[in-house]
Every structure is written in C-alpha cells, then in structure tokens.
Amino acid sequence: MSTPLTQGDVSAEIADERAAYAKRLADGGAARDHPDRAYAPYRSSVLRHPKRPLVAAGAAAGDPEAVELSGPVFGVTDVTALDHDLTRQHRAEPLGERIKVTGRVLDRAGRPVRGQLVEIWQANASGRYAHQRDDHPAPLDPNFTGVGRTLTGEDGSYEFVTIKPGAYPWRNHVNAWRPAHIHFSLFGPAFTQRLVTQMYFPGDPLFAYDPILQSVTDDSARQRLIAAYDHDLSTPEWSLGYRWDIVLDGPAATWIEEGR
Amino acid sequence: MSAEAPAPGPTPSQTVGPFFGYALPFPKGGDLAPAGHPDTITVHGWVYDGAGQPVPDALIEVWQPAPDGSRHGAPGSLRRDPVTGAVLGRDGPAFTGFGRIATDADGHYAIRTLPPGGVPYLSLIVFARGLLHHLHTRVYLGDAEGDPLLGSLAPERRATLVATPEGGRVHRFDVRLQYDGVHEETVFLAFD
Numbered sequence: 462m463s464t465p466l467t468q469g470d471v472s473a474e475i476a477d478e479r480a481a482y483a484k485r486l487a488d489g490g491a492a493r494d495h496p497d498r499a500y501a502p503y504r505s506s507v508l509r510h511p512k513r514p515l516v517a518a519g520a521a522a523g524d525p526e527a528v529e530l531s532g533p534v535f536g537v538t539d540v541t542a543l544d545h546d547l548t549r550q551h552r553a554e555p556l557g558e559r560i561k562v563t564g565r566v567l568d569r570a571g572r573p574v575r576g577q578l579v580e581i582w583q584a585n586a587s588g589r590y591a592h593q594r595d596d597h598p599a600p601l602d603p604n605f606t607g608v609g610r611t612l613t614g615e616d617g618s619y620e621f622v623t624i625k626p627g628a629y630p631w632r633n634h635v636n637a638w639r640p641a642h643i644h645f646s647l648f649g650p651a652f653t654q655r656l657v658t659q660m661y662f663p664g665d666p667l668f669a670y671d672p673i674l675q676s677v678t679d680d681s682a683r684q685r686l687i688a689a690y691d692h693d694l695s696t697p698e699w700s701l702g703y704r705w706d707i708v709l710d711g712p713a714a715t716w717i718e719e720g721r
Numbered sequence: 722m723s724a725e726a727p728a729p730g731p732t733p734s735q736t737v738g739p740f741f742g743y744a745l746p747f748p749k750g751g752d753l754a755p756a757g758h759p760d761t762i763t764v765h766g767w768v769y770d771g772a773g774q775p776v777p778d779a780l781i782e783v784w785q786p787a788p789d790g791s792r793h794g795a796p797g798s799l800r801r802d803p804v805t806g807a808v809l810g811r812d813g814p815a816f817t818g819f820g821r822i823a824t825d826a827d828g829h830y831a832i833r834t835l836p837p838g839g840v841p842y843l844s845l846i847v848f849a850r851g852l853l854h855h856l857h858t859r860v861y862l863g864d865a866e867g868d869p870l871l872g873s874l875a876p877e878r879r880a881t882l883v884a885t886p887e888g889g890r891v892h893r894f895d896v897r898l899q900y901d902g903v904h905e906e907t908v909f910l911a912f913d
Contacts, residue, residue, distance in 0.1 A: 494731045496853035503736075505851030508771035509898050515911035516874065518857075524869045528792065528837075528844050529857065529912055533784055533819030536796030541806050550806075569731055582744030592740040608744040610799075644738060646745060652784045652844055653912040657855060659735040676853050677733040685732050710731035712912055 466504070466634035468670060474502040475675045482678035494710065496676035503672040504633050519653065520712060530712065532652040535578040535612060545611040547583075547623040555605035557586025557624030559700040562660070562688065565617040566707045568649055573617025574709060580646040581609045581621060588627030588641075597630055622700065628667060640667035640674060645707070653711035660705050661687045734854040739778050741848070742823055746780065747799050747808045751822035753783070753834035755813040760788065763891045764843065764860055764884060765831035768824050770851075771899030775828025779849035779896075783820040783832055790838030794818040841865040842882075847896055857910040860884050860894045874908060881907045 478500065486492065498510035519527040543549050548559060566574040584590045584607060587599040591606050609621050629639040642659040649655070661674060668674055677683040685708075694702020737745075754761040764783075768776040786792045795815040802809050811817055822830045837843060842859040861883045865871050871879050884892035900906040 492730075495734045498853050500853055503851070503853065505736075506853055507851075508774075509776065509849055509851035510853075511856065511899055511906050511909050512771075513900075513906050513908075515856075515909050516870070516878075517913070518859075518870050518910040519912040521913045522869065522873070526840075527912070528784065528786060528840055528842070529910075531784075531786075531792040532794070533798065533817065534794045534796050535798070538797050538801065539799040541801050541803055543806065580745060582741060590740040590743075592743050595740060606743070644735075644741065644744070646737075652846070653857075655782070655846055655855065656732060656734060657737050657848055658732055659738075673735060673853070676735075679733075682730060682733050685729065686735065706729070707732045708729055 468634060468636055471502050471634045471637070471672055472670065475672060478502065478675070479678055492682070493679050494682045497678070500672065500676040503676055529652040532648060532650055532654070534576075535648070536576075537612075539578065540610045540612055545609055545621050547605065547607060547609045547621065550606055551604040553604045555585065555602050555624050557602075557605070559622070560625050561620065561622050561694055561696070561700050561702045562643065562705060563618065563620040563694060563702070564704050564706040566613050566619060566647060566709065567617055568654065568709050568713050569711070570713065572713075573615070574613055574649050575615055575617060577613050577648045577650070579611050579613060579619045581623075581643050583607045583623065583643045584626040584629050586624050586627050588629040590629070599627070625662065633672060638667050638670065640665040640671050647707060647709060649709040649711070649713065651711065651713055654709040654713065655711070656707070656709050658707075659686065662703070663687055663690055736850060736853050737780055737848040737855075739850040741780060742778075746821060746823040747810075749810040750798075751783075751820050751830065751832045752811070753785075753817065753820045753832065755811075758835060760835050761833050761890065762836055762862070763831060763833050764862075764894055765829065765891070766893050766895040767828045768830065768847065768849070768896045769828065769898065769901065769904070771901050773901035773903065775824070776849055776898065777824055777826050777828050779824045779828070779830075779847060781822045781824070781830045781832075782846040782848070783834070783843050785818050785834065785837040785843045786839055787816040787818060788835045788838045792818075836862065841868060845896075847898070849898070852898070856898075857912065858882065858896065858907055859910070860892070862892060870910075877905055878908050881905050
C-alpha cells in the first residue's frame, strides 16, 4: 500500500516541472502555450495521454482540403435569451457574489471570432457542482445549475452574468483544493480552433497548489488563464465585473463559402 | 486600414474535468442523421486508457461534411425550446455536421450519421478528465486510397484510424489514448 500523496509531494513535482521547463527555454527550446499532456502532478493524466508524437495533418502536411479547416456553426436556435444569465434560470436567485464576466474571443491573428458558441459550467458559491458524482459535503443551491451559453457578437464579444464559484476539493492528493474557476468551451470557424479551458479569478491563494493550473508551465501563458477585475464593469449595488479575453489557437478556416 | 496590435498568445487549454456531463452533452447529440434515414451509418466504439481500462468520462465531438460534400454545416445541433429552454434536438432536414457524445459508464459512445461527402473520414475530437489538452483524430470509413494522411503512416499506425466494418452499416472505432502493452495507441493529429 502506498503512502498517501501530500501537497508537499505534489508541490515538489510542480517545482521540478517548472525547473525543467525553464531549462528547456534556456537551452533554446520554444515557449509552450498549452499544457504538456504528460503532466504527472495531475495524476489522472498519467494513463490518459498519448506517448507517441502527434502526426501533422492539414495544410502544414500538404492537405489544405482537410475537413478540420472548416467547422460547425451555431445560431439563434441553439441558445435562449436566458442562457447567458446563470442567476435567472430558476425561481429565485442563487446565493453568492453576483458577477459579470465579459471579454472578446479572437483568433491567433487577433481577428474577432464572430457568431460562435461559447459555453460555460461551474460550481456554485459553496464549491459544489450540480453533478451526481460531486458528493462532497457542501450545499447544493436549488437556484443554481451553473450552465451558460451564448453566441459571440460581431466584435467577438461575449458576456455572462453568474455568481463567483467557490473553491472545490478533489482527490488528486490529500487536501487538494482547486482554485475558483469557470469552465469555458469555445468554437472558432475551424474545428482546429476548438478550445476547452478554465478561467480563474485574480489573486486566488490556491494557484500555487493546483496542478491543473500549474500544468501550464509558461508563466505568461498561465497568466492568460486569469481574468482581470475591471471596476468599470462593476455595477453599483449589483455586481462585480471581470474581463477575460480568449485567443483561439490553431489555423483559422481556409474554407469560406459565399454568403457565410 | 490601420495595423491591429499583435494578438496576445493563445489561451492555454485546460482539462474538461469530471463534471462536464450536465453542461456539454445534449439529448441525441450523437444522432446527426434524421431519424429513419435509410443511408444512416453507425460509428461506435470504446475509449480506453493506458491500462486498457474504458474511460467513462470522455467526451467525443464529431464534425463532417454533409453527404453532398458541403462543409458549411447548419445551426440547430442544440436546437432549443424557447418556452422551457429544453433541448429539442435537430429539426431533421438540416444536416448540422456536428455531434457531441459523452461516453457511457462503460466507456462506450455511438454516432448515427450520414456518410460524409467528398472525404472518406469523420473528424473527431476527444476530451476527458485527465486529458489537459483535447486530441484530434479521424475515423476512416472503408477504402481510402490516395488519402494523404493515411498514406503517410506505417501500416500498424494507419490501422488505428480505419474503422472496422461490423455489417449492417455499423462501423467499430475504438480510441486508445495510450499504448496499453497490447493495443496500439490511436494516431492523434496536430494542425499547425
């Protein structure tokens, strides 16, 4: 029987991964925007990442007609008027700190991503997910499900009204706590631009302890997962405002049909 | 037009985690084909980890051309009831080209769709708890001679991308996230 994994063990591994990445940079290696799928401090990754290198496909591999350079579309039938406001989906208001989260979705050339689906899900203010498998002893909120959807505007903008989620305990190691976060799912015009990620709140004391956030070993890339508090987005007597812009990686659509 | 400021770097990926199940999947998410369409094909299989165990908390997304080869898709995969907010599902005539299916408790998924026009494959994305960055792969249906990707792969690697016909318009396609000591790891793709 192995001894329980402690935060100290995981923090030491996180430090080792950061040192290895710093050395890689110092040796002239390229900066890495995304997590390495083989990031052992996040234990669930160990058996769930490929060990073979990815195979180049699409335009870079001589196939500019790859289907992945186009992508699905969504429209007004896919969202309802209340989907972007997670505080108005039940008979009464949820408990918690009401917040607005807004920003723009851009492609990697800085162009706005228009009319695309943005989906979010999150824990309630007590850190509990409305999911049968989250059974830790924190209260469910009958007035909060924690699911939102919207379409980006002409300038790539999105906006959600919700409550700030609580920190969430998990079983990666003993006394493991996730910093408060909102899960985001995004589409671009090309399937290659698909992104699922998590947004964090500035100044969270749990950042250093969390192997999922720390899996992004590049300091500036990791900062891009943290929203900014924006006082101009706060509404008097009502809600606090956060701004978070999102940049989709991957080649943009090369396949454009007339009238699209 | 004035030069735009250079975009900041890409937003990093993070895992879909264990609790996407009440947010991302939707009813009939894997049923791209209109109900009862005679050309319907089924693509199904299991997602496995590096210990050969099924992955019960993976999410599969599929994207493909319509049977006529068009790649513009159509809205309405998550068509909603404006009264209750419930998901009504696709309206039938419009082929959205997009599907989303969470694996069952035994790691199984199934897609019912129409054959893609102009290409021999469906494009798949795999998300899972434990997977920090999603993976792209393809399901090749039948003969795909001259395909640039398949042609670039050694036979044992190529085989991981070709679905196994099971008769009756049913195709088996397993996803192996990691070599388990017996079975070859699925070929996953990078688009740069």
